[in-house]
Amino acid sequence: MKIAKGLADNLWARAAGWTAAFYLMAVPLLGAGRALWVALGVAALQAVLLALDHLTPGARQQFRRVVAGGGAFAGRFGRLPSWVRTAAPLALLAAVALSGLGLGPYTLDVATNAGIYVLLALGLNVVVGMAGLLVLGFIAFSAVGAYTYGILGTQMHLSFWLALPLGGLLAACFGLLLGLPTLRLRGDYLAIVTLGFGEITRITLNNWNSLTHGPNGILGIPPPSLFGFTFSQPRHYFYLVLALVALAAFCSRRLERSRLGRAWVAMREDETAAESMGVPTLRLKLLAFMIAAFWGGVAGVVFASKQLFISPESFNFLESVMVLCMVVLGGMGSVPGVIVGAVLLAFLPEVLRGVAEYRLIVFGLAMILLMQYRPQGLWPSTHRFEETAGEASP
């Protein structure tokens, strides 16, 4: 009894301490008066948590478990008969394609942007989700694609349909160039180097005036045209992007269970073990880098052809973080998850239009909370379940 009381006292003292600390922390930013509200909020939160702990010991752990255990849907989807698993994405694709006929130009435009993000996220998913290499400058590959079409399209009238694979291939070459020297690095070093690569790309684009027109960007990029038909309306781009997304999703899905995909997973789970089993890790990492960069480049070409204007500012660090968040939110390594994550985050600014200035702070908080309560994402990969299940009962 005495011990329990002492513990409670301690907890209350701790709550009071945190409240005071947060008050102090808020004062310089908000002023003494408004900081009171922060302190009040912290105090209320502490009170709720303490009360919860008193009522049901371990309520917080339980909450954590409930939130974390919500992946049942993905597990159930994975256990459906195979024809359902094949038919469901096709039906979804058909539904989205049909809805394109009825939606207004504004919604279609937003949906097209979301589609470009899905392409980027699917690309990044190959390297982050499947191969387990954290890349923080991914948008640089997209910049390579966009500037390929931007420069060749305006100066040499290169057709969009040629630029599409060319931009992707060029981005893949950049992936190779970046990967060759850096892929021997350990995970977090690699993250920083790719971040540095992204910054170098952006700064170079900003300063290489003769080629990229620097911060002014490239104007008058020709829209795609096919047999004399020129893409001009949001609907045209919508279907273009939808087709590419379907292709990328199909390829990712096929990659997942392929020899290559399985080797990536082995490498992700334990690099040393994979290597000692004869998995050529360096070559596989390079391949993951190049495939991811390819999709990044393709997304860049589409972006340039849709905006008709590109500037280095479209390819800043925050965009890389955004795409990474899409992958993490959806569930790393899970193709449906990544698509869900990308669509959600791409539509989020439209939903939060009224409170637009709070969008990014919510975003930062969401990243922190997500990692604490649901690190596997909204729709985690069933692959991962199998791996952990295998571990539990050998």
Next chain:
Amino acid sequence: MTSGSAFFQQIVNGLTVGAVYALIALGYTMVYGIIELINFAHGEIYMLGAYFGTIAAGALLLAGVPVYVTLPLALLAAAGLTGLYGLSAERMAYRPLRKAGRLAPLITALGLSIFFQQLVLLTQGAKDKVFPLAITSAGVTLGPVRVAYIQMLILAVAAALMVGLQLFVQKTSMGRAMRCTAQDPLMASLVGVPVNRVISLTFVLGSSLAAVAGVLVVVYYGKVNYLSGYTAGLKAFTAAVLGGIGNIPGAMLGGIFLGVVEGLAAGYIGGEYKDVVAFVILVLVLIIRPQGLLGVRVPDKV
């Protein structure tokens, strides 16, 4: 001015900036040394420190505190408050993830960095915050080189803090506990080192040092804005890697080296590519000598 004196002038300027990088780099390197986390939000911590110093100095001057007392008090206030931020970040964001692999804490750090940036943007606005004291460019001329008093102040404060930190880590029992935890946290906890407290202390120390760096920079350049932390953080991280991450003297050396190289690059190549130089150095170090200048190569554990 002859080109020789321009060279020495760039070295002096580079040393000043390098001392600041070194102070920030210490935070990266200490945290990495102990929990192997790249604390991405550390650049933002530095930016917060600069804001707090500016705000504190403004409040103190308004209250009629004499100028010579204002600066030390502002430094202390910034260090204390920013230390609190570092402590809270560790307790709330990083501690729950201590056993969660590498990716989760790294993404949390990215989230924290965005959160701090936006917090300052929302509460303080996007405009540059100007330091309330105009620092004169007065100084002494040593032969061909001019050293401003403020540059001397920065070098002196940075040197004092580095010596102090080195003494703390090498001579006190808490410092020994830090070195223990860095070597092997599990073993340290078995022999009675309060590992959690040591980690908290590391975050507080690193954050306070970054805050001091922030205040010194805001005094030197006169202004700060909510994005300042990003580049400074990256540079400081480069400095930490350059010196050998996890190695405290290495961070100091790396910071000064990077500052000088950058100063020379700004003088001879052109200011717009100054930032590229830092990243190129980072990539080169990681490729050629990933353990850094003073680091020791650690083999992968199987």
